[in-house]
Amino acid sequence: xxxxxxxxxxxxxxxxxxxxxxxxxxxxxxxxxxxxxxxxxxxxxxxxxxxxxxxxxxxxxxxxxxxxxxxxxxxxxxxxxxxxxxxxxxxxxxxxxxxxxxxxxxxxxxxxxxxxxxxxxxxxxxxxxxxxxxxxxxxxxxxxxxxxxxxxxxxxxxxxxxx
Numbered sequence: 001x002x003x004x005x006x007x008x009x010x011x012x013x014x015x016x017x018x019x020x021x022x023x024x025x026x027x028x029x030x031x032x033x034x035x036x037x038x039x040x041x042x043x044x045x046x047x048x049x050x051x052x053x054x055x056x057x058x059x060x061x062x063x064x065x066x067x068x069x070x071x072x073x074x075x076x077x078x079x080x081x082x083x084x085x086x087x088x089x090x091x092x093x094x095x096x097x098x099x100x101x102x103x104x105x106x107x108x109x110x111x112x113x114x115x116x117x118x119x120x121x122x123x124x125x126x127x128x129x130x131x132x133x134x135x136x137x138x139x140x141x142x143x144x145x146x147x148x149x150x151x152x153x154x155x156x157x158x159x160x161x162x163x
Contacts, residue, residue: 001096003103006053006065011039013062014055017088026121026153027086029146042067052107056087056096063091066100068108071117079114093126101134109162116162121146122154136160 006014019033046053046067056063064087071080083104087096108116120127122141132138136158146153 006055010055064096066104082117118158120156122156131158
């Protein structure tokens with residue numbers, strides 16, 4: 001497995017992974033699938049900001065991806081980023097998310113970011129455990145702030161100071 005920057009050829013596979021998460025999980029709290037043009041715009045924006053957008057690949061197969069972006073738009077948050085990491089459903093529990101997170105944190109640190117935040121569905125115990133193993137601390141829980149699949153969802157924030 002290789003972890004590298006996303007290239008345009010990865011975007012259809014990344015779109016498929018994202019859309020599966022949208023349609024079948026509570027990892028993304030949106031209802032509507034993306035298209036490749038949307039992911040291409042995201043890639044262009046990440047590049048313009050100097051922000052990471054990484055892919056885990058094996059040969060020509062994209063196994064997962066990770067990125068980070070601004071936590072909030074206000075100047076006082078400029079040293080804090082929020083990340084996302086998604087793995088293809090056929091490749092869960094193989095260490096891919098961890099393999100993506102380590103260089104993602106390095107990339108954020110290397111451009112002067114101080115804190116990385118994750119916003120996780122409270123029922124996603126595997127993701128919470130992964131983040132704790134990576135040194136993230138659970139710092140908050142917001143009950144019933146999301147709604148998907150006809151039920152309310154709790155949001156758990158995790159945070160890591162990037163030293």
